[in-house]
Amino acid sequence: xxxxxxxxxxxxxxxxxxxxxxxxxxxxxxxxxxxxxxxxxxxxxxxxxxxxxxxxxxxxxxxxxxxxxxxxxxxxxxxxxxxxxxxxxxxxxxxxxxxxxxxxxxxxxxxxxxxxxxxxxxxxxxxxxxxxxxxxxxxxxxxxxxxxxxxxxxxxxxxxxxxxxxxxxxxxxxxxxxxxxxxxxxxxxxxxxxxxxxxxxxxxxxxxxxxxxxxxxxxxxxxxxxxxxxxxxxxxxxxxxxxxxxxxxxxxxxxxxxxxxxxxxxxxxxxxxxxxxxxxxxxxxxxxxxxxxxxxxxxxxxxxxxxxxxxxxxxxxxxxxxxxxxxxxxxxxxxxxxxxxxxxxxxxxxxxxxxxxxxxxxxxxxxxxxxxxxxxxxxxxxxxxxxxxxxxxxxxxxxxxxxxxxxxxxxxxxxxxxxxxxxxxxxxxxxxxxxxxxxxxxxxxxxxxxxxxxxxxxxxxxxxxxxxxxxxxxxxxxxxxxxxxxx
Amino acid sequence: xxxxxxxxxxxxxxxxxxxxxxxxxxxxxxxxxxxxxxxxxxxxxxxxxxxxxxxxxxxxxxxxxxxxxxxxxxxxxxxxxxxxxxxxxxxxxxxxxxxxxxxxxxxxxxxxxxxxxxxxxxxxxxxxxxxxxxxxxxxxxxxxxxxxxxxxxxxxxxxxxxxxxxxxxxxxxxxxxxxxxxxxxxxxxxxxxxxxxxxxxxxxxxxxxxxxxxxxxxxxxxxxxxxxxxxxxxxxxxxxxxxxxxxxxxxxxxxxxxxxxxxxxxxxxxxxxxxxxxxxxxxxxxxxxxxxxxxxxxxxxxxxxxxxxxxxxxxxxxxxxxxxxxxxxxxxxxxxxxxxxxxxxxxxxxxxxxxxxxxxxxxxxxxxxxxxxxxxxxxxxxxxxxxxxxxxxxxxxxxxxxxxxxxxxxxxxxxxxxxxxxxxxxxxxxxxxxxxxxxxxxxxxxxxxxxxxxxxxxxxxxxxxxxxxxxxxxxxxxxxxxxxxxxxxxxxxxxx
Numbered sequence: 001x002x003x004x005x006x007x008x009x010x011x012x013x014x015x016x017x018x019x020x021x022x023x024x025x026x027x028x029x030x031x032x033x034x035x036x037x038x039x040x041x042x043x044x045x046x047x048x049x050x051x052x053x054x055x056x057x058x059x060x061x062x063x064x065x066x067x068x069x070x071x072x073x074x075x076x077x078x079x080x081x082x083x084x085x086x087x088x089x090x091x092x093x094x095x096x097x098x099x100x101x102x103x104x105x106x107x108x109x110x111x112x113x114x115x116x117x118x119x120x121x122x123x124x125x126x127x128x129x130x131x132x133x134x135x136x137x138x139x140x141x142x143x144x145x146x147x148x149x150x151x152x153x154x155x156x157x158x159x160x161x162x163x164x165x166x167x168x169x170x171x172x173x174x175x176x177x178x179x180x181x182x183x184x185x186x187x188x189x190x191x192x193x194x195x196x197x198x199x200x201x202x203x204x205x206x207x208x209x210x211x212x213x214x215x216x217x218x219x220x221x222x223x224x225x226x227x228x229x230x231x232x233x234x235x236x237x238x239x240x241x242x243x244x245x246x247x248x249x250x251x252x253x254x255x256x257x258x259x260x261x262x263x264x265x266x267x268x269x270x271x272x273x274x275x276x277x278x279x280x281x282x283x284x285x286x287x288x289x290x291x292x293x294x295x296x297x298x299x300x301x302x303x304x305x306x307x308x309x310x311x312x313x314x315x316x317x318x319x320x321x322x323x324x325x326x327x328x329x330x331x332x333x334x335x336x337x338x339x340x341x342x343x344x345x346x347x348x349x350x351x352x353x354x355x356x357x358x359x360x361x362x363x364x365x366x367x368x369x370x371x372x373x374x375x376x377x378x379x380x381x382x383x384x385x386x387x388x389x390x391x392x393x394x395x396x397x398x399x400x401x402x403x404x405x406x407x408x409x410x411x412x413x414x415x416x417x418x419x420x421x422x423x424x425x426x427x428x429x430x431x432x433x434x435x436x437x438x439x440x441x442x443x444x445x446x447x448x449x450x451x452x453x454x455x456x457x458x459x460x461x462x463x464x465x466x467x468x469x470x471x472x473x474x475x476x477x478x479x480x481x482x483x484x485x486x487x
Numbered sequence: 488x489x490x491x492x493x494x495x496x497x498x499x500x501x502x503x504x505x506x507x508x509x510x511x512x513x514x515x516x517x518x519x520x521x522x523x524x525x526x527x528x529x530x531x532x533x534x535x536x537x538x539x540x541x542x543x544x545x546x547x548x549x550x551x552x553x554x555x556x557x558x559x560x561x562x563x564x565x566x567x568x569x570x571x572x573x574x575x576x577x578x579x580x581x582x583x584x585x586x587x588x589x590x591x592x593x594x595x596x597x598x599x600x601x602x603x604x605x606x607x608x609x610x611x612x613x614x615x616x617x618x619x620x621x622x623x624x625x626x627x628x629x630x631x632x633x634x635x636x637x638x639x640x641x642x643x644x645x646x647x648x649x650x651x652x653x654x655x656x657x658x659x660x661x662x663x664x665x666x667x668x669x670x671x672x673x674x675x676x677x678x679x680x681x682x683x684x685x686x687x688x689x690x691x692x693x694x695x696x697x698x699x700x701x702x703x704x705x706x707x708x709x710x711x712x713x714x715x716x717x718x719x720x721x722x723x724x725x726x727x728x729x730x731x732x733x734x735x736x737x738x739x740x741x742x743x744x745x746x747x748x749x750x751x752x753x754x755x756x757x758x759x760x761x762x763x764x765x766x767x768x769x770x771x772x773x774x775x776x777x778x779x780x781x782x783x784x785x786x787x788x789x790x791x792x793x794x795x796x797x798x799x800x801x802x803x804x805x806x807x808x809x810x811x812x813x814x815x816x817x818x819x820x821x822x823x824x825x826x827x828x829x830x831x832x833x834x835x836x837x838x839x840x841x842x843x844x845x846x847x848x849x850x851x852x853x854x855x856x857x858x859x860x861x862x863x864x865x866x867x868x869x870x871x872x873x874x875x876x877x878x879x880x881x882x883x884x885x886x887x888x889x890x891x892x893x894x895x896x897x898x899x900x901x902x903x904x905x906x907x908x909x910x911x912x913x914x915x916x917x918x919x920x921x922x923x924x925x926x927x928x929x930x931x932x933x934x935x936x937x938x939x940x941x942x943x944x945x946x947x948x949x950x951x952x953x954x955x956x957x958x959x960x961x962x963x964x965x966x967x968x969x970x971x972x973x974x975x976x977x978x979x980x981x982x983x
Contacts, residue, residue: 065962068889073881073962139880153929161929172917176877177910184892 003053004062006046007075007130010085013043014123018116025112033100036115040093043122047089054082055478061132070192073139076132078195079479080265083334084258085129087341088251091462092122098349098458099242105356105452108240113150118243120147125251128258134183134193134267137259138175141223144255145171148247152239159238166235171222174229179220182213186267195262197483199269210268211278217263218282223256224319225312227289234308241352244304249344253311254337257318261333264322265483274325286320287417289313294424301362303351306428307344310387313421314340321402324414327484329405332398334480335473339386339394342465346383349459350376353451363432368441372448375456377436379463384429386466389422394469401477491535495548495561495617498532498571499627501525503610506603513599522602523583526609530579533571540568541966543973547619555619556683562619565973566823570616570739570746573830577738578609580834584949585731587942588841592642592729601641605735608634612743621669622679624747625662628711631743632658635736642729650723657710657720664707671700672755681754688759701756701763705770708751711744714771714808715778718801725797730841733793737800738834742826745804749811749819753978768812775812776908779805783915787922792843792850795919796836799876802912803829809905810891817894819975825887827967828875831957832884835872838950839865842942852923857932864951865942866927871954873920875961878913882961886968888913 001009017039024035053060060077067073099118103111124147127140145168153164187193190200205213222229236248264273273279290313297309318340321333353376354360354369370377386395399418406414450456505525512518539546545564549555563571582589582605593601611631618624636658640651673679675696676687691697706717713721721741725733756763782802789795803825810822840850842865847855859866871882878888888909895905941947960967 067886067962067964068968071889135880142879150929156929165925168921172921173914176917177914181892181906181910184889185896188893188896 003050003058003060003077004075006050007060007062007077010043010047010089010126010130011123013039013046014119014126017043018119018123021115021119022112025115029104029111032112032115033096036096036119037093039119040089040096040122043126044089044093047085047126050077050082051086051475053077054079054482055475057482063132067135071135071187072133072194073136074132074194075130075136076195077130079482080258080262080334081129081131083338083476083479084254085126087338088122088125088129088246088254091246091250091341091345094458094461095242095246095345097454098245098352101452101454101458102240102242102352102356105455106240108154110154110156114154114240117147117150118246121151121247121251123147125255128255131195133195134186134263137262138179138183141179141221141255141259142172142175144223144252145175148243148252151243151247152236154240154243155238163235163238167232170229170232170235174220174222177220178216182216182220185213185216193267195266197266199265199267199272201268202272206276208278210273210276211281214268214273214279214282217267218260218285218319221256221259221263223252224260225253225256225289225315226285226319227292227312227316230289230293230312233312234305237302237304237308241304241348241355244307245345245348245352248308249311249348250341253315254341257315257322257333257337260319261322261330261337264325265330270325270327270330270484279323282323283320283411283413286316286323287413289316290320290417290421291424294421294428298424298428300428301364303354303361303363303366303432304348306363307347307351310347310425310428311340311344313425314344314387317398317402317418317421320414320417321405324402324405324409324411326405326408327481328408329402329414330484331477331480332401332403332405335394335401335476336398338473338476339398339466339469342394342462342469343383343386346379346459346462346466347387349455349462350380350383353455353459356455357451358448363435366432366436367439368436370436371441373450375450375460377433379459380436381433382463382466384433388425388429392467392470394466394473397470397473492548494532494536495546495563496550498529498536498617499561499610499613501528501532502606502613506606506610509603509606510599513596515595518599518602519582519586519589522606523579523586525606526575526579526582529609529613530575533568533575536563537568537572537966537970540565540973541969545977556678556680559623560619560680560682561617562682563617564977565970566746566750566977567616569823569827569967569970569974570743571613573742573827574609574612574616574739577735577830577834578605580838580949580953581731581735581738584838584946585734585841587946588731588845589729591845592731597641601638604634604637604641607631608638608735612739615743615747619681620679621672621681621684621751625666625669628662628665628747632662632711635732635740638732638736639724639728641732642727644727644729646723647727650720650727654720654724657717661707661710661717664703664710666707668700668702668704668707671696671703675700681750685755685758688755691759694760697756697760701752701760704751705748705767708744708748709774712741712748712804713801715774715782715801715805718778718782721801722794722797725800726791726793730793730837730844734834734837734841737796737837738830741800741804742830745807745826749822749978764814768814771808772812775805775808776905777805778802779809779912780908780915783912783919786919787915789919790851790853792840792852792855792923793837795852795923796833796840799916799919800829800833802916803833803876805912806887806891806909809909810894813894813898815894815897816972816975816979817890817897819978820971821887821890821894823974824890824964824967824971827971828883828887828957828960831953831960832872832875832882835868835950835953835957836876838946838953839869839872842946842950843869845942845946846940852926854933855923856926856930858926859928860932862941864947866924868947868950868954869927870924871957873924875957877916877920880961881958883957883964883967885961886964
C-alpha cells in the first residue's frame, strides 16, 4: 500500500469500522467488542507503519478535490500530525479494552451507539492529524465535535443533556464564530490556507492585525480550552469515563492544542510571530489559564472535575510552550502533548476504575482506597507524579524542554508560571496520594477489591507508558526537531 | 432547424401544453405519470442547456421566427441556466418523490387538477426565467402566481385558505407594481424587449418617470421575493401548503423573483440611472441585514418545523441580497451561487419534513421528539440539509458562505460589520437547526408516536439524492460555480 493510500485508509478504517460495529451488534456483544478491537488494532498498524517513513524525512501529499482555487480537500503527512495520529490510534486500543470493562461493569445502556460514535470520533481525529490545510482541518474539527456529542450526553438525563449542550454550544459557536472567520481572513490575505513550514502570513499582514488574527485562532479553537473558552471541558465530564479519558484527555483537547500548534508553526511561522509584538498577549493569557485552572482544581471535591481543571491547566502549557516561539520550547510542546496524554489517560482510567469498583466520585471518599485497589492507585500515583513533573515520569521530560525553551527566549513569565504551577499541581495531587495510601478508611467501608480485569490491564499499561516515556522519548523529540530545526 | 435549437422554446412549452392534457387523465396514477414525465423532460432540457451555457455562450430564440425587438424573444445565459436547473430540479424531485405524500394529502379525484396547476406553476416560473421581454415576464409571473395559489390552498389544511388569501393580495399588489413600472418604461421607450429597453433608455431625458419605474419594479419584485419586511405572506403560505408544494416552492419560488429583480436592476437601470447603484445598495442592504437577523431570531424561537424553515428562508434570502448589494462581481457571484445552494439545502430539508409529515400528524418540533429512532434515514437526511443550511464545510452551503464573506471582506470597516452579522446569523442557524436535531435524536418519543416507521422508499431515495447533492456540490462545486461566475460577469458587464 502506498503511503498516500495509507493516509486515506487511516480515516476510512474507523469510518467503515463504525458501520461494521453497527452490523456486528446484531450478533451479540462479544462480536461487537471484538470488531472494535480488531479495527483499533488495524488502524494502529496502519498508522504506525508510516512512522519510519516520516522519521526518514519523507512527506506525502494527496489532494482529494479542489473546492475553490487554493482551497483543497487534501491530506498531508508531516511529523506533528504523525505524532498525534500515532498517539490517538495507539491509545484507542487501550481505551477500547478499558471501555469493555467499564461499560459492562457499569451496565451502561446504548452501548452500540457508544462504540459507533467512538469509532466516528477517531476517524475525525485521524482527519485532523493528517489535514493538509486549515479548510480540511476545520471540516474534521467540526466532525469531531458533532460525533462526540452523543458520547458526552450518553447518560441522557436532564443534567447530562444540559452539560452536553454547553459542550456543543461552546465548541460549535467558537469554531464557527471565530475560527472560520480566521480561516477566511487567512485565505483572503494569503490566497490559500495550506500548512507550509515557516508560515504563509509573513509579508501579507503586520501590526495589530497579527495579534487580532492570532486571537481569532486561539479562542476559535475552543478545544484548546484557553480561558475563557474552557467551560466546555468540565461540562464534558458528565460523559462516561472512557470518553473523558480518550477524548477529553487525548483526542479532543489534543486536537485543540495540535491545531493551535500547527497554526503557530505552519500558518504564522515561529520567526514571524516572534518578531510581532502584537502577539505577546498570548503568553499572559496562557499563564493566567495555567495558574487559575490550577487554583480552581485545588478547590474541587469531585475527582473528575479536578482532573478536568488540571487538563485545562496542562493544555495551556502546550499553548504557552508553542507561544514561547523557540525551537526547544516547540519540542517541549509536542513532548508535553504526548506525556500529558499518557499521564491523563492513566488518571482518568483510575478514576473510572474507582467509580466502577467502589462507586466513589468525590476526593474525600478516597481515604485508604489504596489498600483495596493497589494496582489502580499505583497507576494513579504515577500519573499524578507525571502531572507534577517528577522524574522518572514523562511529565519531567516535557517540563524540561519547555523550561529550556523559556530560558532560551529569556522569557521570565513562562519560567515563573511553570515553577508556581508545579507547586500548585503538587498541592492538589499529593494530598490525594497521601489520603489513598496512608489514611484509615471509613469504618463502614465494604470490601470491593479491584475493578474488572480489563480495566486494570489498561491502566497498568498506560502507567507503564508514563514511566517508559521518561526513557524512550527520542522518537517524539526527533520528529519535532525535523520541524523546528529546518533551515 | 434541428431539435436542439428548439430546446429553449420546448422548455416552457412542454409543461404549459401538458397542463390541460393532464386534467383529462382521470385514471388513478396516470395524471401523476404524465406530469412527472413532463417535469423530468424539462429537467433534461435544463441540463442540456446548462451544458451549452456553462462555456459562457448565451442562447437566444425568436419565437415563430419574429425577430427582436418585434417578436417574443427567449434568452438563456449562464444565470438563467442556473435558475432553470433549480426550478426544474426542484419540480422534478418533488413531484416524482412526492407521490406518496401527495396521495395522502390530495383526494384522488382532485389530483389531475392539482398536477395541472403544478405544471402551470412550473411553466410560469420557467417562463419568467427565460423571457427576454418585460411584459412576457409579467404574463408568466401571473401564470405561476395563480397556479401557486391553487397549489398552496389545495391541501387538506383549512388554515391554508387565509394564508393563500394573504399571499394572493400581496402577490397581486407586487405584480401590479411591476406592471406599473413596466408601463412607465414602455411610455418612455416604446419597447418591452429588455435588450432594446436597455439601449433606448439611455436616450430618455426625463428621469422622474424612470426613477418611479425603477422603484415600482424593485418593490413589486421584492414583494414577490419575500424580501424583509415584505415577507409576511411567506411563512403561513409555506406552513400550511401541502408538503410537496412547500418543497417545490421553497426551493425555487422566491428565487425566480430575485432573479428578475437582479436582471432588471443590473441590465436596465444600472447603466442608465445616475446614482442607481448607490440607491440600489442603500435600499436593499439594510433590508437584507435586518431580514437575516430578525428572521433568524424568529426561527430560533419558532415551534412549528415548517414555519421555522420558512423564516430561515427569509433569512437566507437576506444573504443573497447582501451579496447583490455589494455591487461587485465577487459579491454577485456569491449571491447567485447562494440561490442554488440554498435551494439544494431547503429542498433536502423540506423533503425530509414531508417524510416526517407522513408519519407524524403534528409538525411542531416538540411533537417530533425521538423521531430518529423510528425514522433514522429521514432524520439523517435532515441533518445533512441542516449542515448545508448552516454552512459547514463539505456541504454546498459552505461554498456560498465562504464566497460571501470573502467578497464582504473587501469593504473595509463596513465589511467587518457585515462579516460579524453573517457569522452571527450563522450561529443563529446553528441554534435553530440544532434545536430540531436534538429533539429528533436525543429526546424520548411521545407514547402515541412509538409505532411509526420509516418513510416510503421513493420519498426516502429522493430526499437522500438531494441531501447527497448538497455534499457533492460542496466538494465538487465546479458546475454551479462556473455558471455563477459567468452570471456575475454578465450582470456586471452591463453597467458601463
